[in-house]
Structures are given as structure tokens and as C-alpha cells.
Amino acid sequence: MGSIAITTDRLSKIYDINRKNEVQALKDLNLRIKKGEIYGLLGENGAGKTTTVRILTTMIKATSGTASIFGNDIVTDSSAVRKLVGCLPQDAGLYEEFSAVENLNFIAELRGLYDEEKKSQITALIEMVGLEDRKNDRVETYSGGMKRRLMIARAMIGEPQVLFLDEPTAGIDVLVSRRVREIIKNLAKQKNITVLLSTHDMISAERITDRVGVLHKGVLIAEDTPSRIIQKYARDLNDLEDAVVNLIGWTGEANEVSA
Amino acid sequence: MILQSAWIIAKKEIRLLFKSTRRILLLFTTPLILFLVFAITIIMAVAVISTIEEPVEKPIEIFVIQDDGEINGTSWGVQFYTLLKTNNLTKDLHYTNKNVTELDRLLESNNFSILLYIPANFSEIINSSLPTQFFIYYDNTEIDNIRVVNYIIEVSLILNQQILFHYHGITNINRIYSTLKRTSIDSVDSTITAAEGFAASFITLIPLYAIMLLVIPSLSLVLISVTIEREQKTLESLILQPIRRRSIIAGKLLYGSILVCFNTMFTVVTIIALIALGYFIIPSSIKIEIVPILESMIRNAPLSVWIFLLYIIIGLILVSLLTITGAVFFSLVAKDEREANMVISALIIIPLVLTLLVAFLPVEEIDSVIQTILMFLPLLGYLFAIHISLVTGEIVFSAWLSLLAQLAWILIGIWVASRLVESEGILEISYKHLFRIRRKD
Ligand SMILES: Nc1ncnc2c1ncn2[C@@H]1O[C@H](COP(=O)(O)OP(=O)(O)OP(=O)(O)O)[C@@H](O)[C@H]1O
Ligand SMILES: [Mg+2]
Numbered sequence: 001m002g003s004i005a006i007t008t009d010r011l012s013k014i015y016d017i018n019r020k021n022e023v024q025a026l027k028d029l030n031l032r033i034k035k036g037e038i039y040g041l042l043g044e045n046g047a048g049k050t051t052t053v054r055i056l057t058t059m060i061k062a063t064s065g066t067a068s069i070f071g072n073d074i075v076t077d078s079s080a081v082r083k084l085v086g087c088l089p090q091d092a093g094l095y096e097e098f099s100a101v102e103n104l105n106f107i108a109e110l111r112g113l114y115d116e117e118k119k120s121q122i123t124a125l126i127e128m129v130g131l132e133d134r135k136n137d138r139v140e141t142y143s144g145g146m147k148r149r150l151m152i153a154r155a156m157i158g159e160p161q162v163l164f165l166d167e168p169t170a171g172i173d174v175l176v177s178r179r180v181r182e183i184i185k186n187l188a189k190q191k192n193i194t195v196l197l198s199t200h201d202m203i204s205a206e207r208i209t210d211r212v213g214v215l216h217k218g219v220l221i222a223e224d225t226p227s228r229i230i231q232k233y234a235r236d237l238n239d240l241e242d243a244v245v246n247l248i249g250w251t252g253e254a255n256e257v258s259a
Numbered sequence: 260m261i262l263q264s265a266w267i268i269a270k271k272e273i274r275l276l277f278k279s280t281r282r283i284l285l286l287f288t289t290p291l292i293l294f295l296v297f298a299i300t301i302i303m304a305v306a307v308i309s310t311i312e313e314p315v316e317k318p319i320e321i322f323v324i325q326d327d328g329e330i331n332g333t334s335w336g337v338q339f340y341t342l343l344k345t346n347n348l349t350k351d352l353h354y355t356n357k358n359v360t361e362l363d364r365l366l367e368s369n370n371f372s373i374l375l376y377i378p379a380n381f382s383e384i385i386n387s388s389l390p391t392q393f394f395i396y397y398d399n400t401e402i403d404n405i406r407v408v409n410y411i412i413e414v415s416l417i418l419n420q421q422i423l424f425h426y427h428g429i430t431n432i433n434r435i436y437s438t439l440k441r442t443s444i445d446s447v448d449s450t451i452t453a454a455e456g457f458a459a460s461f462i463t464l465i466p467l468y469a470i471m472l473l474v475i476p477s478l479s480l481v482l483i484s485v486t487i488e489r490e491q492k493t494l495e496s497l498i499l500q501p502i503r504r505r506s507i508i509a510g511k512l513l514y515g516s517i518l519v520c521f522n523t524m525f526t527v528v529t530i531i532a533l534i535a536l537g538y539f540i541i542p543s544s545i546k547i548e549i550v551p552i553l554e555s556m557i558r559n560a561p562l563s564v565w566i567f568l569l570y571i572i573i574g575l576i577l578v579s580l581l582t583i584t585g586a587v588f589f590s591l592v593a594k595d596e597r598e599a600n601m602v603i604s605a606l607i608i609i610p611l612v613l614t615l616l617v618a619f620l621p622v623e624e625i626d627s628v629i630q631t632i633l634m635f636l637p638l639l640g641y642l643f644a645i646h647i648s649l650v651t652g653e654i655v656f657s658a659w660l661s662l663l664a665q666l667a668w669i670l671i672g673i674w675v676a677s678r679l680v681e682s683e684g685i686l687e688i689s690y691k692h693l694f695r696i697r698r699k700d
Contacts, residue, residue: 057499060683082501089499093492095271097278109267110500138278154496 003070005162005194006033006056011065013051013218025051027218028065033196033211035161038188040205040226041198042244043215049198050090052215053166056196057087069162083111086160088151090167090198096140100131100150103139104157111158125153128183145172152180156187162194163187169201177201181208202241206230212240216248261509264502268510269517272484282483288476289522290529297533305540318353319407322374326359327381335385336377339393339418348410366396372404373397375411402552462649466571466578467614467642471607473526474579477518478586478603485511485590486599495686504685505677508587512673515583563653570654570662574641577665581637584672591679594689602690610639617643622650634661637668 013026026048033039041049054060056067058078066073072080094103101122108118126135129149139147152168165184169177185208187193199205205212206226213223222229226240233243276282327336343349357365357374365371374396384391395411397404488494498504538546586603593599617633625633630647634640634657644658679685 059495059498059686079501079503082499085499087496087499089492089495091492092495095275095493096491097275102274106267106271107496107500110264110497110502112501151496 003035004032005035005037006031006039006067006069006196008052008056008067009065011052011055011062011067013048013055013060014063025218026055026062029218029220031067031213031220033194035194036188036192037210038184038195038197038208040209040212041196041215042200042202042205042212044248046217047215047248048218049215050166051218053087053089053164053196053198057085057164058082059089083158084161085164086155086158086162087164088155088166088168090170092151094139094147094150094154097138099137100126100135100139100142100153103150104154107154107157113158121157121159125156128156129153130179145176148172149176149180152183159191160193162196164196166198167200168197169199169204177204180204184208202239202244206240214244214247222247261503261506264506265509265513268507269513272510272514273517275484275487276480282480285476285479286518286522287525289472290525292472293526293529294533297530297537301533301537301540304537319372319401319403321352321354321407322357322365322371323354324357324359324362324374324376326379327377328379328383330382330386333382335382335391335418336393339377339381339415342417343411343414346414349407349414352407352410369398371396371398372401373407373411462645464614466575466645467611469575470578470582470638471611473522473575474519474582475607477515477522477579478582478607480518481511481515481583481586482590482599482603483596484514485587486593486596489593490595498680498685504681507680508591508673508676511587512580512583515586516580519579519583567648567654570648570658571645574645574662574665577662577669578638578641581665581669581672584669584676585637588672588676588679591676591685592688592690598690610642613639614642617646622647631657631660634658635664637665641665 008029008031011026011029011031012024015023015025017023025046029048029052031039041052043049051060055062056069056074058074058081061075066075068074068077069081069084072084074081095106098106104122104125105118108122113121126132129152131146131150131153134142134146139150142150148168148171152165155163155165163184168184169180172180181204184195184197188195197205197209209226211223211225212229213220214229215221222233224232229247230238230240230243233246234240235246236242276286323340325336325340327334343352344354359379362376365374374394376394376396378393381391381393393415395408397408399405488497497507585606589602589606590596590599593602617639622630630643634644634647636643640661644655644661648654648658679688
């Protein structure tokens with residue numbers, strides 16, 4: 001058994017909506033994710049997936065609880081964590097007037113890459129996401145899916161050990177979606193990179209994740225391999241979507257959350 | 260560490276700058292404006308000059324009214340007049356004697372270049388060992404008149420008596436200049452006239468316009484560079500990188516400073532080029548007259564003038580940095596470029612309007628404590644300090660403190676902006692949220 005890549009311990013987050021109202025976005029989350037594992041985070045809108053990713057990538061601070069990446073505490077060793085981690089935020093953007101290469105160049109320099117190393121990584125990443133023939137065009141001329149692919153490449157600059165991908169396949173066509181899945185799978189299998197993936201794409205989750213966790217209103221209500229989740233919770237159809245729908249209960253209760 | 264990432268960020272901003280025509284135009288606004296203004300001025304000047312015929316050299320006529328009588332066999336008035344006619348400086352001038360009865364009529368008509376009036380009791384007062392007075396009336400719209408009056412003053416210093424000046428025509432730069440250097444010749448009446456105070460007010464506005472011209476384009480560019488991160492949602496991927504978050508602030512400040520330097524340099528080069536151009540265009544007859552005046556102004560400028568210039572330059576540097584820091588801070592809070600533009604425009608207009616007010620305020624009537632407090636304000640304080648210095652003719656101690664205050668404001672700005680970028684609210688912040696997040700911190 002490999003070492004533990006991501007550990008969280010009773011991680012909770014409370015947001016202030018305004019002066020009077022608060023939202024508990026995450027409640028006592030305990031995760032143990034192994035090195036090289038692809039972990040899928042599922043759950044309805046507002047379940048707390050993005051919040052988890054943001055806390056673990058040091059973008060925001062948890063209200064209580066602790067977490068660490070390869071033993072580095074996300075609060076006290078945040079700079080070590082940021083070196084180990086690559087992230088594709090849910091709602092990210094690119095410098096529209098820069099080309100793909102220029103966008104990657106900037107991030108590579110911030111991560112301390114220079115000259116040959118920088119060039120070879122950027123070339124490899126651009127090839128990986130299939131943007132070679134457009135790599136010198138301005139990003140503003142790209143389609144939504146091409147931008148998303150470039151952002152995946154950006155998340156992987158500096159060879160991070162842990163990748164956080166918040167809805168990587170949102171707005172991507174089936175062909176590219178399949179390609180992205182392959183990319184993620186290869187990363188985990190060949191380079192032994194740990195991937196935490198938040199997604200609404202049940203096919204991706206079912207096919208590439210080693211384990212999934214289902215969040216509901218900030219609480220982790222189930223955690224297992226996709227096949228066992230299906231086994232336990234699927235009723236009408238024998239797939240992950242049906243299992244998750246049954247799990248979180250597509251009832252008035254869930255409607256309340258998304259409203 | 261911070262500097263290295265700051266430089267990477269600044270470099271990125273510069274690359275981005277050249278990706279948009281709008282931003283390139285902004286960068287070159289100041290030189291373009293200057294170029295247009297100078298070009299129009301030169302074209303107009305050439306048009307005017309070409310219509311003027313070569314001026315005929317006409318000696319200045321000095322009217323002398325010698326009303327002094329004899330006391331104990333000597334007349335100091337006559338002696339003074341003789342002195343003027345024999346001294347090397349003044350002996351070649353063209354004197355015309357007038358009768359005292361004509362004095363009122365002459366003064367009323369203003370129909371003379373220079374009028375020297377030595378009053379009836381001149382000798383009497385000198386004999387009783389008191390300082391006496393004589394009067395010089397002149398038309399100060401003619402540079403030559405001023406020169407001649409200065410000669411007369413110099414000769415009269417031998418007598419060590421008090422001179423009262425009166426001039427008609429416009430206030431000119433020479434007078435402001437002598438206010439500034441606080442002409443130490445005791446005999447010169449150096450109280451500030453209303454006109455001079457007014458001129459000082461106008462001079463106060465010059466640094467303000469320099470700031471606007473040199474800093475505002477850079478300010479807009481910095482503003483864009485900060486708000487674009489939020490609008491294009493790149494801020495998130497920026498704070499995800501293994502860099503100190505405050506190096507984002509440092510990077511933007513560095514970018515802004517580079518822009519201001521570039522803009523200043525470019526403007527100076529433009530001005531020099533235009534002056535050189537003007538030098539070749541202006542007819543030599545005018546050059547011969549202007550160049551020596553400028554030369555003597557520079558050579559004879561007392562130390563205080565140079566210190567004053569130094570003060571202005573240090574202040575301009577500080578105020579530029581202050582403006583850039585302000586731009587970074589206020590656009591960091593804004594949710595988009597529009598909001599940032601609104602807030603920053605309002606903030607720029609306030610000192611502009613207040614400076615107009617302050618510049619034309621009778622300074623003597625402001626309490627000195629309030630004066631000092633005013634000088635501590637950001638941006639406005641510096642302009643006010645310049646105004647006070649111009650009016651009082653020296654750089655008062657609190658004016659130097661005002662520079663320190665500007666530095667303090669810069670540091671406060673950087674500190675607050677760093678705190679802001681390190682707080683987790685940075686991703687969602689807007690002016691609406693600002694108060695709430697500050698409260699939570
Ligand atoms: N900045 C914020 N301020 C206040 N509340 C927030 C903030 N961000 C998220 N929330 C709340 O926290 C809860 C969890 O949000 P989160 O973005 O983590 O959900 P998610 O699982 O990523 O949802 P989605 O599938 O829609 O992306 C939601 O109720 C949301 O309203
Ligand atoms: Mg989300």
C-alpha cells in the first residue's frame with residue numbers, strides 16, 4: 001500500500017452570507033487519499049465540493065479542522081503545499097490576449113521553471129491536451145473546450161504530485177471528455193500522481209476513479225469504489241448516476257439546497 | 260523571493276500591455292498630448308513672428324522727475340541723478356527730465372516706459388540719518404524695462420536707500436522669481452501683492468498637472484492590470500502558485516513604477532526634442548534676446564531655487580508612487596474595471612478641486628496648525644506645501660514633513676493592500692463587501 005497523499009481531519013467551513021446568515025458548506029470531513037489514487041468528489045450543487053478543493057489548495061482557510069498534503073499542513077506549510085499541488089479551479093480563466101504558450105510560460109516562471117525545463121514541459125503539456133496547431137493563437141480565439149483543456153495543462157505545470165480538478169469536463173464535448181479522462185488516468189497510472197476530481201459527469205467518475213466520495217450538504221454521506229457504490233445504492237438502473245441520485249435523494253430537500 | 264516573483268508579474272503585465280492597442284495608446288497619451296500642444300504653439304508662434312517686422316532698436320526713454328531741493332548746500336537727489344549718469348551700468352541710458360507738475364498726468368496716462376521720481380524731501384530725510392525713498396514706475400510688460408530698472412536699483416544701492424516700485428502691465432515671471440528667491444536687498448519693497456499671490460496659486464497648480472499628465476495614464480494601466488485578473492478570473496490561478504501573495508501587490512507596483520519612469524522619460528525626451536525643434540524654427544533675432552535672459556536666470560538662481568526644484572522632484576516621485584499604490588489598492592477592491600474607474604476618478608477629482616480651493620485661499624488666514632494638518636494629507640498635502648512655500652518664499656519645516664507624510668501614506672497603502680490580498684475574501688471582495696471583511700479580519 002502506497003503512502004497517504006491527502007489527509008483531512010474534521011474539516012469544516014462556515015461562510016457568512018451576510019451579517020446574520022451563515023452557511024455550513026463543509027462539516028467534519030475526514031478523507032484519506034492514497035498516492036496515485038484518483039478520487040472522485042460527487043454531490044449536488046452547493047454540496048461543498050468546490051469548498052473542499054479551495055481549502056485543500058490553500059485558497060481559503062477552513063473554519064475548523066486540519067488537513068495535510070504529504071504531511072505538509074495546509075495552513076502552516078502552505079508554500080510547500082502549493083509547490084506540491086496543481087489545481088484547475090471550477091471558475092477559472094486565462095489571459096485572453098496571451099497565446100497558450102504565453103499563458104503557460106507565465107505560470108511556469110512563477111513556479112520557478114526556466115529555459116530548457118520550462119520549454120520541454122510546456123511543449124509536452126500542449127501536446128498532451130492537443131493544442132499544438134493553435135498554441136500561438138490568442139486564447140480569446142479558442143472555444144470553451146479548448147480553454148478548459150489549456151487550463152488542465154496549466155494545472156499540471158511544475159509536475160505537481162497532487163492534482164485538484166474542479167469539474168474538468170464541464171462544457172466539453174464527448175470526444176474531448178474521453179481524451180481528458182485518458183489524460184487523467186495516464187497521469188495517475190504512469191506518473192503516480194494523486195488526483196482529486198470534483199465532477200457532475202458520472203461517466204467519468206464511474207470509469208476512471210478508484211474511489212468516490214458523495215457529499216451532501218457539506219457532509220460526506222458515502223465513500224467507496226464506484227462499483228460498490230452502485231451495488232449498494234443503485235435501484236432502477238445499474239449505474240453510478242442512479243446510485244448517487246438515490247443516495248442524496250432527489251427530493252424537495254435537495255431542491256431546497258440548490259435553490 | 261518576493262522581488263523575483265514581482266518581476267515575473269511585472270514582466271507579464273508589460274507583455275500584456277503590448278497586446279492591446281488601447282493600452283498602447285494610453286501609454287503614449289502624455290507625449291502625444293505634449294506633442295500636439297507644442298506643435299500648435301510653435302505653428303502659432305511662427306505664424307505670429309513671421310508677420311512682425313524686424314523691430315527697430317529704440318533706446319528706452321527714462322523720465323526723471325527731480326524734485327529734491329538743497330540742504331546745507333548739497334542735494335542728494337542731484338547726486339543720485341549724477342551717479343546714474345556716470346555709473347558704467349546706467350550712463351548710456353537715455354534720460355529725459357520732466358517737471359514735477361507733470362507727474363500726476365504721466366502716472367494717470369501710464370504713457371511712459373520708466374519713470375524715476377525723486378521726491379522733495381529726499382535730502383532732508385537723509386540728512387536726518389533716516390532711510391528715505393524714491394520711486395520707480397515702469398511698464399513691466401517689456402523685458403528691457405525690467406533689465407533697466409534692475410540697473411537703476413543696483414546703482415541706488417550705493418546710496419543705500421529704500422526704493423518703492425510700482426509697475427503697470429501684467430505680472431510676469433520675473434517678479435514671481437524674485438519673490439521666490441526672497442530678494443535679500445533690504446531696500447527693495449518685497450511685500451507680496453495680490454497679483455503675485457495669484458501667480459503663486461497658478462504655479463501651485465503646475466505640479467498637479469504634471470502629476471495628472473505623467474501619472475494618470477500609468478494609473479489607468481495599473482488599474483486595468485489589476486481588475487483584468489478578477490474579470491478574466493486569473494486571480495485564482497495566480498494565488499494558487501507557490502509565491503507569497505503580497506508579491507502580486509509588489510508586481511503591480513513594480514509595473515506601475517516602470518510605467519511612470521517610462522512615461523516621464525518619454526515626456527522629457529519629447530520636450531527636449533520639441534525645444535530643439537523650436538530652437539531651429541525660432542528666428543535668430545528672438546533667440547539672441549531670449550537665450551541670455553535664460554542663461555542669466557539659471558546662473559544667478561540662488562541656492563533656494565535649486566532646493567525648491569529638488570523638493571518638487573522628490574515630491575513628484577513620492578506622489579507618483581502614492582498614486583500607483585492607491586490605484587492598486589482601490590482596483591483590488593473593485594469587482595470590475597468600471598467600478599475601479601468610478602472610485603479612482605472620484606478620488607482624483609477631490610484633490611483636484613480642493614487644490615483649486617486651497618491654491619486661491621488667503622494662506623495668512625489659515626491657522627498654522629490647520630496648515631500643518633493639511634500638509635499631511637495624501638497628494639493634496641504635497642500640493643498645499645508647495646503653495647505655502649511659494650507664498651512664504653521658503654520651504655517651511657512642515658513642508659519637508661509633508662514629504663515624509665506622503666511616504667507614510669505609500670507604506671500604509673502597500674500594507675493594507677498586502678493584508679487584503681492575503682485575506683481569503685480577496686476572491687469575492689467588492690466595495691459592497693469591503694466593510695464586512697475588514698470587520699472580520
Ligand atoms: N464565497 C462564499 N460565500 C458564501 N457562501 C458560499 C461561498 N462559496 C460557497 N458558498 C456556499 O457554500 C456551499 C457550498 O458551495 P460549493 O461551491 O462548495 O458547492 P459545490 O459542491 O462546488 O457546488 P457546484 O456543484 O454547484 O459547484 C453553498 O451553499 C454555497 O452557497
Ligand atoms: Mg463547485
